[in-house]
Amino acid sequence: MNKKLNRAYIAQVAKKEICAKIDKHFKGNYHGSEVDRAVALMPKILQEDSQIGISFVKSIVDALNKMIENSKWNSDCGSFMATAEVDPVLKFSSTRIVKEHEIGISNAKFVRTLIKCGYRTVDAYGNESSPEIKEMLINAKSDKELLDLVLTLELGIKAEGIRFPHAGESYNTVIRPAAYYINLLRDRYDMYIKNAVEYLISKGVKQNLEKLAESLVDAAADELKMIPVSGFICTGSELFKMSQGGSDHDTDKHLWLVGSDADMYDGKIHYMVGIKSETATQGLLEANSYAEFIENVFVSGLTDMNVGKYVNKSSLVLEIVGTRGTDIFAKSCNIIRKNLEVKVDxxxxxxxxxxxxxxxHEDECSNDVVIALYEEFLNSNMSDSSILNYFVDILIIAPSLIGHIIDMAKAGPGTAFDPIGEMLKGIHSMRRKQYACIDFNIDDGTLTLSDAIRTGREYLRGEE
Incomplete structure (x- = not known):
């Protein structure tokens, strides 16, 4: 889901790539496929035969999709991917150095990101900086002067975070440089020393308390100074974790969108979906030996439920919901009722x-709750409206449902309930098979891509 998030950016890249390839064909590309040679010889064939036109563009689109999927995020406006590290002071204090809806990155990474996103900053209250402030940042004579200005004015970069693998939510934040938190820790040094002493006493330590406490606080400062370019510091809170699809801060990648990339999320309503640590009522798997444990894990995996399949189902549900109010939605509902062997009552x-x-919260969307929702749905009047309401419910709690599936291996066999089941059988998404259509003007050489022309096919189809 990487660069697909920035549609404007992808459209720009795609147009350049496709125009370059078509231009290459028109200059005499006779070593490619039969279609390439045909287009080189007879450019008007793109106008005269839509199937050849679609086939010609398809190979380019497929190549672009592959390039996009396999690429590392390196957006023109500074968006980047990084791994998470938790606020270092939480080792000995409950008072975070990193506030909720803030993250910290290395000074060098911050300066590079700020320059690439066009010096777009927000102040301490989250308001976008004035043109005068932006002008001051642009005119900074060095990276050090730029960083000093940011620290003096308490500026940050507005961003939106998405975790990979992704379960459906995002985290709005302000990015700050490591130096901001190092200065903050220095200002609170005495308070954190006191907190560290209390922490050590709670652990039974009785000697050298002051010295050990200083070591803990200094170690936290060192950790802030050594944030890797490929990492960031976060709160580690439940809100951050759940907004990032249940991130556990190991090797998960988080995509931070800034600048025009982040603008896509303006006005978005953020919410958190609780994901239980395990879903089995009997508790975690137990075993008397390693071999027995491996066997139990193997047995737990003997199910048709997996994250990939459920994500595909959820994608199709989202597509169906998107057709509400149309004949396509009504036909889809008929197929769903047929699959469930029910009628409108x-x-x-x-x-x-x-x-x-x-x-x-997690107790609101536990496995038992999902089963109860499904049973309530089956006992409803099964009208189109009921189906729509049920699908919207399932989509909202999708992150938790995916968490249930992930936890199956450690929580016992058959513990994740699939609230969609086989009800979508016979409904197929055409989205991946829908190729871009081209409108090529032979006279002036312009190319227009349409992302919505359906060429006689529909995105959703189903057979009753």
Whole structure:
């Protein structure tokens, strides 16, 4: 899901790549495929035969998709990927150095990101900096002077964070340089020394308390000074974890969108979906030997449920919901009722929504709750409206449902319930098979790509 997030950027790259390739064909590309040679000989074939035009563009689109999927994020406006490290003072104090909705990166990374995103900063209150402030930053004579200005004015970079593998949510934040937190720790040094002493006493330490406490605080400062270019410091809070799809701060990659990339999330309503640490009522797997443990894990994996399959199902559900109010949605509902072997029965109650876009805690979307939702849905009147409400509920808690699947290996066999099951059988997404259509003007050499022309096909189809 990397660069696909920035549609404007991808459209720009795609147009350049496709125009360059078409231009190459028109100058005499006779060593490519039959289609390449045909287009080189007869450019008007793109206008006269839409199938050849689509086939011609398809290979370029496929190549671009492969390039995009395999590339490392290196956006023109400074977006980057990094691994998470938790606020270092939490080892001995409950008072975080990193506030919620803030992250810290190395000074060098911060300066590079700031320059690439066009010096777009926000102040301590989250308001975008004035043109005058931006001008001051642009006119800085060195990286050091630029960093000093940022620290003096308490500026940060607005960003939106997404974790890979991704489960559906994001985290809005302000990026600050490591120096900001080092200065903050220095200002709070005495307070953190006191907290470290209390921590050591709670652990039974009785001698050299002051010296050991100083070592703990100094180690936290060193950790802030040594943030790797490929990493960032975060709060490590439940909100951060759940907004990042249950991140456990190991090797997970987090994509931080800044500048025009982050603008895509302006106005987004953020919410957190709780993901349980395990889903089995009997507790975690137990074993008397390593061999027995491996066997139990193997047995736990004997299920049709896996993250990839469920993500694909959720994607199709999202696509169906997107067609609400159309004939396609009505046909999809007919297929769903047929698969469930039910009919519309208006004598029964309609299925009512249980979830809205708000923070949802783990006890609200546990495995038992999901099973109860499914049973309530089956006992509803099965109208198109009921199906829509059920699908929206399932989409909202999708991060937690994916967490259930991930935990199956350690929580016992068959503990993750699939609330979609086989009800989508016979409904197929056409999205991946939908190629871009081209409108090529032979006279002036212009190329226009359309991302919405359907060439006689629909995105969703189903057979009753």
């Amino acid at each position: 208006m004598s029964k109650q309609a299925y009512q929504r249980h979830f809205n876009i708000r923070d949802i």
